[in-house]
Amino acid sequence: MSNDPIHQFHINPISEPIHFGALDATFTNASLFMVAGVGLAAGFMWWAMKPAAVVPGRAQVVAEGAYSFIHSMVKDAAGEEGVKRFFPFVFTLFLFIFAANMLGMFPYFFTPTSQIVITATMALMVFFTVIVVGVAKNGFKFLKLFVPSGVPWYILWFVVIIEIISFFSRPLSHAVRLWANVLAGHLVLKVFAGFVPMMAAAGGVFVLGSILPLGMTVALYALEFLVAFLQAYVFALLTCIYLNDALHPGH
Amino acid sequence: MSRPLGRVDRSMADKKPPEDALSDLRRRVDAARGDGASRNALAQSPASLAFRFGGEFGAAIIVGALLGYGADYFLHSSPWGLVIGFGLGFAAGIVNVVRVAQSFNNANPPNPNAPSIPDDDD
Numbered sequence: 001m002s003n004d005p006i007h008q009f010h011i012n013p014i015s016e017p018i019h020f021g022a023l024d025a026t027f028t029n030a031s032l033f034m035v036a037g038v039g040l041a042a043g044f045m046w047w048a049m050k051p052a053a054v055v056p057g058r059a060q061v062v063a064e065g066a067y068s069f070i071h072s073m074v075k076d077a078a079g080e081e082g083v084k085r086f087f088p089f090v091f092t093l094f095l096f097i098f099a100a101n102m103l104g105m106f107p108y109f110f111t112p113t114s115q116i117v118i119t120a121t122m123a124l125m126v127f128f129t130v131i132v133v134g135v136a137k138n139g140f141k142f143l144k145l146f147v148p149s150g151v152p153w154y155i156l157w158f159v160v161i162i163e164i165i166s167f168f169s170r171p172l173s174h175a176v177r178l179w180a181n182v183l184a185g186h187l188v189l190k191v192f193a194g195f196v197p198m199m200a201a202a203g204g205v206f207v208l209g210s211i212l213p214l215g216m217t218v219a220l221y222a223l224e225f226l227v228a229f230l231q232a233y234v235f236a237l238l239t240c241i242y243l244n245d246a247l248h249p250g251h
Numbered sequence: 252m253s254r255p256l257g258r259v260d261r262s263m264a265d266k267k268p269p270e271d272a273l274s275d276l277r278r279r280v281d282a283a284r285g286d287g288a289s290r291n292a293l294a295q296s297p298a299s300l301a302f303r304f305g306g307e308f309g310a311a312i313i314v315g316a317l318l319g320y321g322a323d324y325f326l327h328s329s330p331w332g333l334v335i336g337f338g339l340g341f342a343a344g345i346v347n348v349v350r351v352a353q354s355f356n357n358a359n360p361p362n363p364n365a366p367s368i369p370d371d372d373d
Contacts, residue, residue, distance in 0.1 A: 165315045165343035166350075173310035173347075177303065230299060241354075 003198070005190040009114055009183070033110045034118070037100035045095070070094055070236060077240035078247060086243050089129070093122060094236040101182065101228035105221070113231075114186055116179045123175035126239050134246035145249040174238055181231045185224045193217045300355065307347035315340015 015027035048063035056064060070091045074083050097113060104111025112118050134142040146163040147156070195213035199206040319336015323329040 161339055162343045162346055165311055165318065165340055166346050168318070169307070169311040169314040169340075169343060169347065172314060173306040176310065177306050180306075181299075181302070230296075234299070234303075 003194045005187050005194065008110070008186060008190060011115075029110045030112050030115060030118070033100065033103055034112045037096055037103055037112060040103065041095035041099040044099075066095070067091070073233075073237060074240050077237065078244040081247055082240065082244060085133070085247075086129075086240070090236050090239050090243075093126075093239060094232055097122075097178065097235055098229065098232035101232060102225075104182070104186070105224060105228060111182055111186060113178055114182045116175060119179040120171070120175040122235070123171040126174065126242055127171040130242050130246040133243070134249060137247065138249055142246075142249045145245055149250070170242060174235070174242075177238075178231050178235050181227055185220075185227050189217065189220050189224060192220060303351055304348050307351055308344040311344035311347050312337065312340040315343055 011028045011030050013026045013028050014032060018025045018027065044059075045063055048059035051057060051060060053060060071083065071087060074087050074090050078086060100112045103109055104114065131142075134145070138144075146160050146167065148159060148163070151159050192213045196210050196217070199210035199213065316333060316337045319332040319334070319339070322332035322336065326332065
């Protein structure tokens, strides 16, 4: 059982079953680690910014660095108006994904971002925000997103269909990228880590050879820390790019 | 501990009000950093870029095929909706990949001083 690489993705209820009508809201290990991710992100920002010193301490430098990192990213991708409207949303998404990914790096911990239902929920949140804000702000001009300028009429209908498919493929690729990266990373990690006890149990010369998958596991762990940050960053960056379309729908 | 700090503060306050000193410092820090923009162009690994290409391509095909399948379901035109949707999804996937490549090229402009590589036509 412990050698099963899929075992780490099992969702187990940890409370009594809770039902709201047809909705199953039982508190599971996934819920627990999502709450922990929110708590870690919010708690760290609160604790780090508590002194609010002009000359920041170490924790405050980290908190302010994260803030200005995302701030300049939103500004580059969506302009000043994007910062005004969407910065809290993007910063929250980034911190939550980053905290959830980092918590998942602990052995025996559950990684919420390895469940596609969670990444898809966040991607659909961005998708519907784009539609709602785009229509509220631009009205029918939002449909210009699907009609590129300077295209002759006889292929325009074809281009419009392709643009619509391209638009609806966004939440899918947005969700799948984060999910697949985290899932694949944790699977590979578990498989290589599983080789160590298998080889050690085989005895003889294999006991010495088990050092090889062990080294690989350590190296992959370092890579996974990079992926944990990079995927949170990429998710936030793509969110900015998509939200920019809501503000400026013309190509 | 507090005395030397206080002395520094006073000597700074003698020259100009603290707000000016702060905005002056902000200006110098921004200048030293080269002011944002390029600082944020985080180098992505080739593998993650390749994964992005594949994801954009595949997602468009899946969505196109699903839309075609949905059209089949309501219009009872199976299998033509699926076939056409699949093809349109393929085209949309190419559009997605070209867009990603364009944005990548805009973010990482090629070195204009790089030596040109002769191709077969030359």
